[in-house]
Amino acid sequence: SATGKGQSMETLDYRFDGRTAVQFPRDAVLVGVLASGNLEILLEPVAQQGAMTVRVITAAQGFGSIWQAVINDFAKRHPLRDVRVSINDAGATPAVVSLRLDQAVETLLAGGTP
Numbered sequence: 001s002a003t004g005k006g007q008s009m010e011t012l013d014y015r016f017d018g019r020t021a022v023q024f025p026r027d028a029v030l031v032g033v034l035a036s037g038n039l040e041i042l043l044e045p046v047a048q049q050g051a052m053t054v055r056v057i058t059a060a061q062g063f064g065s066i067w068q069a070v071i072n073d074f075a076k077r078h079p080l081r082d083v084r085v086s087i088n089d090a091g092a093t094p095a096v097v098s099l100r101l102d103q104a105v106e107t108l109l110a111g112g113t114p
Helices: 064-077 094-109
Strands: 010-017 029-032 039-045 051-058 083-089
Touching: 010 064, 029 094, 039 094, 051 064, 064 094, 083 094
Parallel strands: 051 083
Antiparallel strands: 010 051, 029 039, 039 083
């Protein structure tokens, strides 16, 4: 999809076998704000999948290897199962991405209250 400025987006998809089942306090958990240099992360339950899927939609093209490293690290630390992670990125740094992913999991485990 394209933004109003004609900037194309890149979509990256990942899948990891999950070990940790989590209980969602509601339909989904959302953290972050989609603004310049930041991102938002949505965690949603997915029935009986046994895995965690991650979809990254980013305006910064050509950074697939960096995304792969950040998402692999997250999946090792949080091997969630039956969860879909959606990341909408507006140019966040890898450190901010990792911070927001951890914040999303902490919010989920705390019952959905950021």
